[in-house]
Amino acid sequence: MTVLILTCEEDVTADMVVVHLNTAGVPVVRLDPADLPGGVALSGEYVHGSFRGHLSSAGRLVSVDGLRSVWVRRPGRPATRTAEPSAWLTEESSQALYGMLRGSRARWMNHPDAAQRARHKPWQLHLAQRCGLPVPATLITTFPQAARAFAERYPDLVVKSVSGTHPQDPPRAVPTSRVAPDADFAAVASGPTLLQRRIAKRADIRLTAVGDRLLAARRAAAPDAAGGPVDVRFDTSGTPWRPCEVPPRLAAGVRGFLREAELAYGAFDFVEDADGTWWFLECNQSGQFGFVEVDTGQPIARTIAEWLARPAAGQEAGVGEARSAAS
Amino acid sequence: MTVLILTCEEDVTADMVVVHLNTAGVPVVRLDPADLPGGVALSGEYVHGSFRGHLSSAGRLVSVDGLRSVWVRRPGRPATRTAEPSAWLTEESSQALYGMLRGSRARWMNHPDAAQRARHKPWQLHLAQRCGLPVPATLITTFPQAARAFAERYPDLVVKSVSGTHPQDPPRAVPTSRVAPDADFAAVASGPTLLQRRIAKRADIRLTAVGDRLLAARRAAAPDAAGGPVDVRFDTSGTPWRPCEVPPRLAAGVRGFLREAELAYGAFDFVEDADGTWWFLECNQSGQFGFVEVDTGQPIARTIAEWLARPAAGQEAGVGEARSAAS
Numbered sequence: 001m002t003v004l005i006l007t008c009e010e011d012v013t014a015d016m017v018v019v020h021l022n023t024a025g026v027p028v029v030r031l032d033p034a035d036l037p038g039g040v041a042l043s044g045e046y047v048h049g050s051f052r053g054h055l056s057s058a059g060r061l062v063s064v065d066g067l068r069s070v071w072v073r074r075p076g077r078p079a080t081r082t083a084e085p086s087a088w089l090t091e092e093s094s095q096a097l098y099g100m101l102r103g104s105r106a107r108w109m110n111h112p113d114a115a116q117r118a119r120h121k122p123w124q125l126h127l128a129q130r131c132g133l134p135v136p137a138t139l140i141t142t143f144p145q146a147a148r149a150f151a152e153r154y155p156d157l158v159v160k161s162v163s164g165t166h167p168q169d170p171p172r173a174v175p176t177s178r179v180a181p182d183a184d185f186a187a188v189a190s191g192p193t194l195l196q197r198r199i200a201k202r203a204d205i206r207l208t209a210v211g212d213r214l215l216a217a218r219r220a221a222a223p224d225a226a227g228g229p230v231d232v233r234f235d236t237s238g239t240p241w242r243p244c245e246v247p248p249r250l251a252a253g254v255r256g257f258l259r260e261a262e263l264a265y266g267a268f269d270f271v272e273d274a275d276g277t278w279w280f281l282e283c284n285q286s287g288q289f290g291f292v293e294v295d296t297g298q299p300i301a302r303t304i305a306e307w308l309a310r311p312a313a314g315q316e317a318g319v320g321e322a323r324s325a326a327s
Numbered sequence: 328m329t330v331l332i333l334t335c336e337e338d339v340t341a342d343m344v345v346v347h348l349n350t351a352g353v354p355v356v357r358l359d360p361a362d363l364p365g366g367v368a369l370s371g372e373y374v375h376g377s378f379r380g381h382l383s384s385a386g387r388l389v390s391v392d393g394l395r396s397v398w399v400r401r402p403g404r405p406a407t408r409t410a411e412p413s414a415w416l417t418e419e420s421s422q423a424l425y426g427m428l429r430g431s432r433a434r435w436m437n438h439p440d441a442a443q444r445a446r447h448k449p450w451q452l453h454l455a456q457r458c459g460l461p462v463p464a465t466l467i468t469t470f471p472q473a474a475r476a477f478a479e480r481y482p483d484l485v486v487k488s489v490s491g492t493h494p495q496d497p498p499r500a501v502p503t504s505r506v507a508p509d510a511d512f513a514a515v516a517s518g519p520t521l522l523q524r525r526i527a528k529r530a531d532i533r534l535t536a537v538g539d540r541l542l543a544a545r546r547a548a549a550p551d552a553a554g555g556p557v558d559v560r561f562d563t564s565g566t567p568w569r570p571c572e573v574p575p576r577l578a579a580g581v582r583g584f585l586r587e588a589e590l591a592y593g594a595f596d597f598v599e600d601a602d603g604t605w606w607f608l609e610c611n612q613s614g615q616f617g618f619v620e621v622d623t624g625q626p627i628a629r630t631i632a633e634w635l636a637r638p639a640a641g642q643e644a645g646v647g648e649a650r651s652a653a654s
Contacts, residue, residue: 036469037518043468045477046452049459079518088492089518095490096467096519099449113440122371122426126378140423141370142363150372163422165415191364191406191416192423 002062003308004055004106005030007073013290013301014073020305031057034076036093038083044100053100067106069308072115074286109264109307110285118261118285121162121194125280131256132249133280137197147185147195154197162194164282199279205270207246208289209258210303214251217292218244218272241295250278257283264307329389330635331382331433332357334400340617340628341400347632358384361403363420365410371427380427394433396635399442401613436591436634437612445588445612448489448521452607458583459576460607464524474512474522481524489521491609526606532597534573535616536585537630541578544619545571545599568622577605584610591634 003026007014014030021028031040035057044053044064053064078093079085098112110118117123121140128135139150140162151157157179178198185193207216219241246254258266267287270278289300330353334341341357348355358367362384371380371391380391405420406412425439437445444450455462466477467489478484484506505525512520534543546568573581585593594614597605616627 037516041469041516042519043466043470043473044449045473046456046462046465048464049456049462051453051456083517088490091490091492092488092519095447096449096469099447099451099489100453100467102444102447102450103453113444116443117429117440120422120426120429122423123429124426125373126427126430129373129376129378132376135373135376137375138373139370140427141372142368142423143370146370146372161419162426163415163418165418189364189368190410192369192419 001068001311002027002029002066003069003071004028004062004067004101005071005073006033006075007071008032008034008076011074013288014071016290016293016301017071017305017308020302021309024305024309026305026309029055029057029060029062031055032076032081033078033093033097034081036078036082036097037089038081042096042100044096051103053103055097064100064104067101067104068311069107069109070101070104071109071304071308072112072286107264107308107310109304111262111264114262115285118263118266118283119163121164121282124283127257127260128253128280128283131253131260133253133257134277135280136199139195140192141195142189142192144185144188147188147193150195151179151183151185154195156198157195158198160194160196162192199271199273201271202274203272205244205268205272205278206241206292207254207268207270208287208292208298208300209254209263209266209268210300211264211307212255213303214246214254215292215296215298215300215303216244216246217241217296217298241292243296243298247278261285265304328395328638329354329356329393330396330398331355331389331394331428332398332400333360333402334398335359335361335403338401340615341398343617343620343628344398344632344635347629348636351632351636353632353636356382356384356387356389358382359403359408360405360420360424361408363405363409363424364416365408369423369427371423378430380430382424391427391431394428394431395638396434396436397428397431398436398631398635399439399613434591434635434637436631438589438591441589442612445590445593445610446490448491448609451610454584454587455580455607455610458580458587460580460584461604462607463526466522467519468522469516469519471512471515474515474520477522478506478510478512481522483525484522485525487521487523489519526598526600528598529601530599532571532595532599532605533568533619534581534595534597535614535619535625535627536581536590536593536595537627538591538634539582540630541573541581542619542623542625542627542630543571543573544568544623544625568619570623570625574605588612592631 003021005014005028009032018028039057041056044051055062077090078097079089125135125138137154139146141147159177159179201221203221204219205216207214219239254268263285266283266285267289268283269281271281272278292298293300330348332341332355336359345355366384368383371378382389404417405424406416449467452462452465464481468474486504486506528548530548531546532543534541546566581595590612594611594616596608598608599605619625620627
């Protein structure tokens with residue numbers, strides 16, 4: 001049973017996981033959907049009520065039935081590195097590849113449906129609330145009057161983009177910014193705007209969830225953090241991440257979130273306030289973990305490898321039966 | 328409790344359903360996401376662990392909590408009819424709108440996740456097999472040798488696009504075509520190709536599923552059908568659709584398919600062979616039904632209206648409690 005890794009060629013984070021899988025002797029096929037058709041080929045046959053599918057990459061052939069897990073890391077868009085790319089060929093290749101893989105019994109990190117769902121920030125905030133995670137007061141609106149009323153109730157605000165991307169081309173991350181008290185909210189009518197109460201933080205928390213395992217890291221905010229950058233991604237203080245314990249109630253909330261979201265992997269961002277409360281900011285279902293592992297020494301790559309190496313559901317039953325028969 | 332219909336302005340099929348909802352006195356808000364922001368506005372507030380959201384369109388305000396169902400008919404892409412459209416604004420508006428609606432307790436026809444999944448033909452074929460629906464022998468491949476071997480086993484073949492779209496711009500439907508016996512399959516390496524055993528049909532079947540209700544229509548093929556167009560969408564014979572019974576085993580298969588696919592609506596295409604077997608071709612989760620209703624008089628629009636009008640899960644419990652209290 002093989003682990004299938006879908007990612008681009010240069011992905012050192014994937015390399016870290018592959019090393020662990022190789023050490024454990026678990027067969028791995030790694031390919032980039034951008035190379036389909038061409039370096040990557042596929043074939044699936046639906047005959048006499050059953051399906052048999054194969055993928056091939058770099059001369060290796062793997063059966064879809066023989067996949068134990070699929071890791072959707074950073075895959076390229078299908079057919080973008082082919083001889084004559086086109087939007088149509090991308091769609092055809094995407095449907096062929098993911099359509100076949102969706103029919104396999106393999107476990108996904110993360111399933112494409114769950115990944116797509118998890119991209120919706122408003123849905124995340126609502127789910128976090130329902131799971132009992134503290135969520136800073138937030139407004140997403142196109143009504144200027146609603147924005148003004150919210151700013152009166154919560155004068156210390158930050159503004160973010162709803163999707164986490166930037167209007168410029170090529171898109172880049174938009175730093176979360178503080179809102180001036182006398183801001184004019186008329187422009188809110190031109191596009192949905194996310195306003196959020198700013199949490200005076202004493203630390204940033206990155207919680208990496210891999211299956212049931214939660215690995216949290218904490219980075220203390222500089223004493224003058226109130227004047228520094230709000231957005232952790234633009235922090236240049238050089239303060240390292242340190243491993244930390246997850247408060248039990250919070251762990252229960254995070255596990256509930258993952259279960260509801262059907263995510264096997266999630267990188268959660270929290271901020272810790274002066275009372276020690278962790279406030280939920282977001283969960284990135286494809287968030288990087290390399291920098292945390294480097295700083296903290298937490299075995300994230302190994303934990304991912306172990307998750308991927310576990311047998312698929314159907315397989316597991318098979319193993320159980322074999323054991324029963326032997327005992 | 329309101330029914331929310333997401334569709335473009337000119338949609339006579341939606342009009343048919345709205346008439347029934349109006350007759351039943353069920354509140355309806357109909358809007359096109361293309362008009363957000365602008366004609367459509369939204370606001371959602373996450374405060375003190377709970378969410379309150381609103382949508383407004385044409386001067387009507389509806390609360391997200393007050394939605395009993397959402398019908399995703401033919402919505403425009405968000406923010407495409409706004410003052411300054413951009414890909415970024417479309418993404419922001421899409422996440423804001425669907426992200427909020429995803430948090431509601433409303434019933435969906437169809438949920439965006441289910442709709443997205445159902446667009447994958449290879450996945451459909453596999454699911455149809457698992458549900459016991461007869462599926463014509465099919466191959467999806469980029470291996471010329473696999474295509475040649477399949478054509479030897481099944482000399483009477485048709486070829487389709489995997490995604491159902493055409494390489495031309497603007498995209499249009501590709502007619503399903505017969506494959507010449509001496510076809511050269513070398514080009515299969517340039518793009519995934521779907522080959523399917525041609526079923527000698529005596530009729531086309533359109534089965535429209537609305538919740539648990541299955542409405543089937545049959546159109547007899549012309550006696551010289553073997554020489555006519557293979558693709559029902561390009562049939563100009565003028566033969567009308569007639570209502571027909573659904574064989575019980577097939578009904579069970581279709582219900583299983585809908586359950587697994589989490590679809591509340593599906594337009595299934597089958598072909599009937601000389602033995603009376605219905606062969607599964609595809610399920611279109613947003614398939615048109617107006618032409619079938621016109622030909623057959625089957626109450627599809629009314630059935631959809633009834634499904635949409637049913638109270639949401641949370642509501643239903645509320646009604647039950649009220650009844651218990653009264654009895």
